[in-house]
Amino acid sequence: MAAATEVEMALERRAYARVGLLGNPSDVYNGKALSFTIADFSATVRLRPSPELLIQPHPHHDLVAFPSLPHLIGVPKHVEVWHSQFMQLIDITYNQKNKRKAAGLFDLVSRLQSEGYYGGVRLLMAICKVFYNHCIQNNISLNAENFTLSYDTNIPRQAGLSGSSAIVCAALNCLLDFYDVRHLIKVELRPNLILDAEKELGIVAGLQDRVAQVYGGLVYMDFSKEHMDKLGHGIYRPLDVNLLPPLFLIYAENPSDSGKEVAQLALDGRRALLQKDYTELARLMSRNFDLRREMFGDDVLGSVNIKMVEVARSVGASSKFTGSGGAVVALCPDGEAQVELLHKACQEAGFVVQQIKVAPSVLSDEELTSLSTC
Numbered sequence: 001m002a003a004a005t006e007v008e009m010a011l012e013r014r015a016y017a018r019v020g021l022l023g024n025p026s027d028v029y030n031g032k033a034l035s036f037t038i039a040d041f042s043a044t045v046r047l048r049p050s051p052e053l054l055i056q057p058h059p060h061h062d063l064v065a066f067p068s069l070p071h072l073i074g075v076p077k078h079v080e081v082w083h084s085q086f087m088q089l090i091d092i093t094y095n096q097k098n099k100r101k102a103a104g105l106f107d108l109v110s111r112l113q114s115e116g117y118y119g120g121v122r123l124l125m126a127i128c129k130v131f132y133n134h135c136i137q138n139n140i141s142l143n144a145e146n147f148t149l150s151y152d153t154n155i156p157r158q159a160g161l162s163g164s165s166a167i168v169c170a171a172l173n174c175l176l177d178f179y180d181v182r183h184l185i186k187v188e189l190r191p192n193l194i195l196d197a198e199k200e201l202g203i204v205a206g207l208q209d210r211v212a213q214v215y216g217g218l219v220y221m222d223f224s225k226e227h228m229d230k231l232g233h234g235i236y237r238p239l240d241v242n243l244l245p246p247l248f249l250i251y252a253e254n255p256s257d258s259g260k261e262v263a264q265l266a267l268d269g270r271r272a273l274l275q276k277d278y279t280e281l282a283r284l285m286s287r288n289f290d291l292r293r294e295m296f297g298d299d300v301l302g303s304v305n306i307k308m309v310e311v312a313r314s315v316g317a318s319s320k321f322t323g324s325g326g327a328v329v330a331l332c333p334d335g336e337a338q339v340e341l342l343h344k345a346c347q348e349a350g351f352v353v354q355q356i357k358v359a360p361s362v363l364s365d366e367e368l369t370s371l372s373t374c
Helices: 002-009 069-073 077-093 096-115 121-137 163-178 187-200 208-215 225-231 259-274 278-296 303-313 336-349 365-370
Strands: 011-022 032-049 147-153 218-222 235-239 247-251 318-321 327-331 352-355
Touching: 011 163, 011 208, 011 259, 011 278, 011 318, 032 163, 032 208, 032 259, 121 147, 121 163, 121 187, 147 163, 163 187, 163 208, 187 208, 208 218, 208 235, 218 259, 235 259, 247 303, 247 336, 259 278, 278 303, 278 318, 278 327, 303 318, 303 327, 303 336, 336 352
Parallel strands: none
Antiparallel strands: 011 032, 032 147, 032 218, 218 235, 247 327, 247 352, 318 327
16 A cells, blocks of 8 residues: 555656747856757656665666676777777687676776766755755745655757756656745746756756756846846746747757857847747857857867858758757748758758657646746
């Protein structure tokens, strides 16, 4: 009976990948931004009551068992050739039992080289700490109950779609509902908690991604210093997702291979969306990428990221990074014929392209009503 009760009390919350449409990266210096969430890519966190507090590793993203050390760390091609020769030597020298031991280190190395040291467990731990500290500091009482957290995600890695903050956002939503304190922590402050959790792990970022994922849908954000100092957060305005034209996401399956003007783009983009002036929106998107390129340079942006933008531009589409690189969002203002050209060009270049389905707002009517009106 107790087990059945735990199942009934289990929570599952989802947060979506986000696309920075205009204004990024001005959110880190009191700028403005327009972002929206994508329905096809999301992170899901599940919370169920348990006798002890447990953070469950993901079977793929948090692997702790490997065939060998090089598989964990990851190795370049020339080392793979060496490994092949090494394994031939092992076949000659060792019996079956010792072959497995000798190969072990190579397998461990392989994983770390390609995936890094990162998984979702550290993210879940960080938001638990930040959430608890926030509640203590603000006299929010929490029931003395334990839980087990687990997660899953289909957000492409290293694609600039805010996969890490999606996991943190979904976990925060689980904690808010498990402890029944959603009404005690303002919607506008929740992105701050998510960012604080990521800062615990040394992740350097701004609030834009976290706002988009907390609110869902299409959001205009104003991070002016006046608002941040007075309110502790920016002014965030949900917009009708139907204002958006058809947009396309381009990303590489193997992503490893001046500021005031950027902020102004988001303000101008909001106006263009409200007027459904998609020609102007396309111009602003292209300008956003050009400014980012001027600010950071090609070495920082990366050749694959630049190529994705240039492939879209080669058919007359406008495009820009969805975040800091790894994927781009493209707009085809000339319609279906241009869309077909975009698909063909991306296929020839080896990139994945798909039409974006924008996720709706995830806020309840009560939460929308509670938003700041200043």
